[in-house]
Amino acid sequence: MSVVVLLIGLCAGIMVGLLGIGGGILIVPALVYLLHMDQHAAQGTSLFVLLPPIGLGALLEYRKKGDVDFRAGILCALGMLIGGYLGGRIAVPMSSDHLKQLFGAFLMFSALLLWSKASKKTVSTEPAVSTEGGS
Amino acid sequence: MGKTIGFLLAGIAGGVLSGLFGIGGGTVLIPIFGLLLAFDQHKAQGTSLVALIPPTGLLAVIAYAKSGYVSWWTGALLIPGLFVGGIIGAKIARRMEPRRMRQVFAILMFALGAWEAMGALRR
Numbered sequence: 194m195s196v197v198v199l200l201i202g203l204c205a206g207i208m209v210g211l212l213g214i215g216g217g218i219l220i221v222p223a224l225v226y227l228l229h230m231d232q233h234a235a236q237g238t239s240l241f242v243l244l245p246p247i248g249l250g251a252l253l254e255y256r257k258k259g260d261v262d263f264r265a266g267i268l269c270a271l272g273m274l275i276g277g278y279l280g281g282r283i284a285v286p287m288s289s290d291h292l293k294q295l296f297g298a299f300l301m302f303s304a305l306l307l308w309s310k311a312s313k314k315t316v317s318t319e320p321a322v323s324t325e326g327g328s
Numbered sequence: 329m330g331k332t333i334g335f336l337l338a339g340i341a342g343g344v345l346s347g348l349f350g351i352g353g354g355t356v357l358i359p360i361f362g363l364l365l366a367f368d369q370h371k372a373q374g375t376s377l378v379a380l381i382p383p384t385g386l387l388a389v390i391a392y393a394k395s396g397y398v399s400w401w402t403g404a405l406l407i408p409g410l411f412v413g414g415i416i417g418a419k420i421a422r423r424m425e426p427r428r429m430r431q432v433f434a435i436l437m438f439a440l441g442a443w444e445a446m447g448a449l450r451r
Contacts, residue, residue, distance in 0.1 A: 206413015215352015
């Protein structure tokens with residue numbers, strides 16, 4: 194059981210570095226289906242895991258190539274603190290099955306959006322939609 | 329100025345989904361950076377990692393913990409793997425081209441989403 198948990202952590206960690214995400218999208222389904230945790234408990238545990246700076250090692254790797262915008266990241270972190278509280282307040286009273294379906298639908302929707310973008314040729318220098326291009 | 333507000337709003341959107349789904353929020357930030365703010369995929373991912381360093385989910389964890397929805401021991405066991413795996417993943421990412429990375433990202437996310445949703449519908 195402990196070994197399974199450690200392995201889930203390692204797999205999620207590879208996603209952290211490879212995809213630049215927290216790994217929660219792997220941790221939550223893995224806890225639900227491999228460890229038979231309730232959806233809410235899996236989500237709460239996943240959020241707890243993300244509190245320490247687990248992505249620090251990965252971040253330093255990205256920085257070596259200059260692929261980091263610190264200002265944007267810090268501003269987002271500020272917004273996330275507030276947003277996280279709101280999201281938690283919405284999720285806690287919801288039923289586990291509704292939460293699961295919503296989570297699944299959200300992931301598939303984001304995936305399709307990204308896929309459609311990746312299938313066209315990616316031009317990294319195209320102008321920003323919101324304001325002026327460049328950073 | 330417009331950009332500053334854009335980043336803050338992206339953070340709030342990421343945070344709401346983070347608290348709602350128990351995830352880090354990178355899944356939301358990366359498409360926003362990449363599709364709306366025109367970051368390339370590597371930069372979107374590196375910047376998302378910055379937002380994951382501070383304990384942004386603290387208020388959300390408190391909301392879950394109040395209802396007993398946190399398994400502290402399991403969580404503690406997950407942390408070392410995440411850290412080590414993160415470095416391994418980042419080393420792989422540095423060798424990949426951005427378009428391929430976006431595709432890997434999309435496929436993994438779709439598969440995990442289907443896994444979640446199907447599980448809920450099967451019962």
